[in-house]
Amino acid sequence: MKVEELLCLGNQxxxxxxxxxxxxxxxxxxxxxxxxxxxDLVPSNLVLKFQECLKSLEKGEPLQYALKRTNFYxxxxxxxxxxxxxxxxxxELVANVSKYIEKYFNREIKVLDLCSGSGAIGLTLKSLNRDxxxxxxxxxxxxLEVALINKEKLNLDVKLVESDLFTNIKDxxxxxxxxxxxxxxxxxxxxDLVLNNEPHLALFAKNNGLEFYERILSICxxxxxxxYLIAFEIGYKQKEKVLELINKYLKDVSVITxxxxxxxxxxxxxxxxINVSE
Ligand SMILES: C[S@@+](CC[C@H](N)C(=O)[O-])C[C@H]1O[C@@H](n2cnc3c(N)ncnc32)[C@H](O)[C@@H]1O
Numbered sequence: 001m002k003v004e005e006l007l008c009l010g011n012q013x014x015x016x017x018x019x020x021x022x023x024x025x026x027x028x029x030x031x032x033x034x035x036x037x038x039x040d041l042v043p044s045n046l047v048l049k050f051q052e053c054l055k056s057l058e059k060g061e062p063l064q065y066a067l068k069r070t071n072f073y074x075x076x077x078x079x080x081x082x083x084x085x086x087x088x089x090x091x092e093l094v095a096n097v098s099k100y101i102e103k104y105f106n107r108e109i110k111v112l113d114l115c116s117g118s119g120a121i122g123l124t125l126k127s128l129n130r131d132x133x134x135x136x137x138x139x140x141x142x143x144l145e146v147a148l149i150n151k152e153k154l155n156l157d158v159k160l161v162e163s164d165l166f167t168n169i170k171d172x173x174x175x176x177x178x179x180x181x182x183x184x185x186x187x188x189x190x191x192d193l194v195l196n197n198e199p200h201l202a203l204f205a206k207n208n209g210l211e212f213y214e215r216i217l218s219i220c221x222x223x224x225x226x227x228y229l230i231a232f233e234i235g236y237k238q239k240e241k242v243l244e245l246i247n248k249y250l251k252d253v254s255v256i257t258x259x260x261x262x263x264x265x266x267x268x269x270x271x272x273x274i275n276v277s278e
Contacts, residue, residue, distance in 0.1 A: 001047050002039040003027075010050070010249040013058050022057070025067055026050050032215060062197055073124045078149045084202040086120035089260040090179055090233055093267050094124050096258065097177050097231045104229070104274050107131035109174035112223070114165065114216065115139075117202060119147035119158070121177055124154045134158040140201055165215055165225055174225050179233035180212035181205040209235055213242050218250040227273040236264035246270060 001009075004024065010019030011041065016032075024031040026049055027042065042050070056066035064070040066086045070077050072086040073094055079085055101109070108131050113122030117134035126134045131149040136147050136158055144160050151158055161168055183190060183203045194203070220230060234242050239257055246255060246268070254276045260266035 003036065003040050003042060006042060006047065006050055007034070007038075010054060013054065015126055018057070018063070022053055022067070023050060025055070025069075026206065028184070035167040060193070060196060062193055063195060072120045075124060076126060077118050077120055077123075078146060078153055079118055080146065081197060082140070082199065083118040083146045084198050086118055089262075089264075089266050090120060091124075092258070092260050093177065093179065093231060093233050094121055094128075096267065097121075098125060100127050100229055100231075100269065101125075101132070101175070102109075103155065104271070104276075105174055108119055108133065109172060110135070110225075111175040111177065112137060112169065112171075112173040113277050114176055115180045115212070116147055116160075117143050118177075119150045121178045122158055122177060123147075123150055123154055123156050125177070127154060129183065130157075131185040135161055135169075135171070137161040137163045137171060139164045140199070143199070143202070162253060165212075166219060169223055172223055172225050172228065175231065176216075176220060176224065177231040178212075178216065180216070182209040182233075182235045182238065184209040208241070209238060210241055210245065213238075214245050214249075215250065217245050221250070224272075228271070229274070230270040232268045232270075234268055236260075236266055236267060239255065239268070 006018055006023055020031045020034055024034050026046055053066040062085060064079050065081055068078060070079050070085055073091050107129055110133045111125060113136045116122055116138045119136050122134045122136040128130055132178055138144050141162055144162055147160055161167055181203050182205055185204050254271045256269045257265060258267040
């Protein structure tokens with residue numbers, strides 16, 4: 001089939017921009033370039049892939065699961081329904097952690113990506129700095145299978161540990177970076193696309209979404225060096241509550257909160273024995 005015919009087929013059930021994005025991604029083209037290739041014949045394996053993706057999208061799956069890939073921080077990650085689709089705001093968490101590593105740590109430190117899902121955070125940090133000793137840890141064996149696919153696909157040397165938070169963690173780390181499940185069970189803002197497709201284990205947490213922050217903060221110092229950084233992604237309404245938990249469990253720390261590009265409170269950085277200068 002030709003590019004033009006596939007676009008017509010897709011447009012029967014999808015918005016035309018979605019069809020273009022889907023086909024362009026499968027053909028490894030920029031969507032704007034498609035118009036230059038309307039009469040090109042598409043190889044049969046890619047026609048099949050396009051038809052399979054169409055079926056997934058018609059069933060209401062996210063584009064990233066249909067394509068089995070997503071871009072995070074310029075890297076291509078494999079994703080499917082075993083893991084949360086990494087979000088743009090998490091790229092900001094990675095960018096800041098990377099900046100703080102440069103500023104406050106030496107390059108061979110141990111970093112724990114707790115609740116690692118697809119591995120987006122830990123693998124990206126490793127790709128930015130190959131000297132880091134990185135461990136990805138998640139309670140979900142199937143999420144770890146996806147992280148393993150990404151570790152191999154990106155050819156990055158990281159450790160994978162199946163663990164309910166710190167249960168199977170034995171080392172001490174200089175940095176713990178964590179994007180835990182943080183959505184309250186009764187949150188009404190979660191879209192059907194998310195609710196019906198992404199793993200609930202990755203989304204929801206008890207105690208108004210605060211469960212994991214409290215569980216982590218109450219024992220994390222057993223798994224941290226004397227000089228440390230904890231970097232959390234948070235729900236945009238959770239800043240004050242997480243700050244209260246930090247005050248409850250940690251002494252003599254410096255805390256920086258940051259907003260994401262949308263202007264929402266989204267990240268908390270906790271430093272111990274570091275002279276923070278920003
Ligand atoms: C919000 S997702 C984050 C995934 C990934 N770090 C990212 O930013 O895209 C949370 C992850 O926490 C994991 N998780 C849930 N409960 C956990 C627990 N008790 N211990 C460790 N990981 C857990 C889920 O399996 C899921 O992969």
